[in-house]
Amino acid sequence: MSGVELVLLGSLHRSTQGEPPSCAVTQEIVASSVTVPELFFDGGPGSHSVSARFRSFGSPAIPHCRPFGKIHRLGCAVIRTTEDYSALFACPSRLSGYPWRMSSTFGQVFRIHTFGESHGGGVGVVIDGCPPRIPVSPEKIQHELDRRRPGQSEIVTPRKESDTAEILSGVQDGLTLGSPIAILVRNTDQRPGAYDEMAAKYRPSHADYTYDAKYGIRSASGGGRASARETIGRVAAAAVARQVLDHFHPGIEILAWVKSIQELNAEVDPQTITGEIIESNIVRTGDPAMVETMIDRIKAIRADGNSVGGMIECVIRNCPPGLGEPIFDKLEADLAKAMLSIPATKGFEIGSGFAGTLLTGREHNDAFRMIDGKVRTTTNRSGGVQGGISNGENIIFRVAFKPTATIMSEQETVTASGENTELSGKGRHDACVLPRAVPIVEAMATLVLTDHLLRQKAIR
Ligand SMILES: Cc1cc2nc3c(=O)[nH]c(=O)nc-3n(C[C@H](O)[C@H](O)[C@H](O)COP(=O)(O)O)c2cc1C
16 A cells, blocks of 8 residues: 555553553554644543554554553543654543443444434434545445435335435545545435324334433434434445445455345346346346346235335455454454344345255365466355455355334334333335345445455555
8 A cells, every 4th residue: 555554553541530440442543644643532531541552554664652641631632642643533431431432433444433313414424544545436426325215116115315425525626535534415305293103102123112221312203323314324435435445456346136035035146146137126136037026025015014024145256365354353243243233134144154054064165276376165155254354255145134113004012101002103114125225235345345455455
């Protein structure tokens, strides 16, 4: 990588009024420039000391340095490093010492922070750690958002949103600056009135009860943060990440499609499936023979005031070997986390997945062969990942989506004040979330891959 990138590995030891350090937090941050002279963090009240070291990659090499400083008050404090090298370090903590936040951040190096509620002013993302001088096309961002948009076909929610992206920062003359990239999509078709009853009654299998139980407050209208509108930020960020992938490793293909809806199963060859086939139908299945059957199923279930789920399959082709960290940040573990963070997901499997449990080792092992001078496997039950690291074969995984929680049928539930009652859904909803979830699965896979590609570039 040209230029200078810094990775800060810092640990925060916090002690209050002479007590021993009550927590240690380690964070990894990339600063895209050596010129940012300060290290910030919000450490809460008490006395704090920070020790950190910089690992540099690229050129020139950055000497080992230690920040120094103490914080005696709430808020953002400045800690200077001995060498005046630094990064933005965001670590809100409470008196308990627990680094509290509503976990809206994903990624280690290519790091995204999503924001916004379904019926608030807007939703979006701040991307931190995007390398400088990457060409970014607003049209490509908009294209991906259009694929995720509500109201795009007769089988998805009729909410009318253009989901127009505004790039607020971090991009100049079509190139990334290396500074945070903020992308905003304003909400325009809010109808909070449809949620009046649901503000007092918990929707079965939605996030209403658990948000209340956790925070004691929630944005009831449209599901607030639990709404799939939150995923707009992810899709926009992934469209930028895609351009980072294209810059550093052109040729990586990430394609997802609807594999099944209930028991209706699509026959798709992950080696040959194309984006054109998937986008040629409104269900986004990869099997043209199943399109009409799947559409009919979704329409029938919607007409009955009910909902259905299914499975999305995803393939990553031309992924280089070596991506993924071998212990806790295994590529498959990060993919699983990414996928299970998508609303309405209930399962993840990679390669042979759960079906692999039926095979013996002799049947299951992927034999190695040298093919065209490369280490290859003759089968791919590993799904392209071994020991948490990509092996160069296609990465293939599947994600299970439950039937949409909000249905237009009366169901038993309770009120926020603890009485048994009934509730029938109102407002505009997807009877099946899968067609719109396809670009979200691709987006999360893109974010994981980009993060690991940049991490790998720090090593070799
Ligand atoms: C693309 C997409 C669209 C969704 N649309 C709806 C919807 O219209 N109504 C609804 O109740 N849930 C919808 N969901 C799912 C909810 O956001 C989700 O079920 C809810 O936040 C509870 O979280 P959980 O299902 O992950 O436990 C959608 C999810 C996705 C991925």
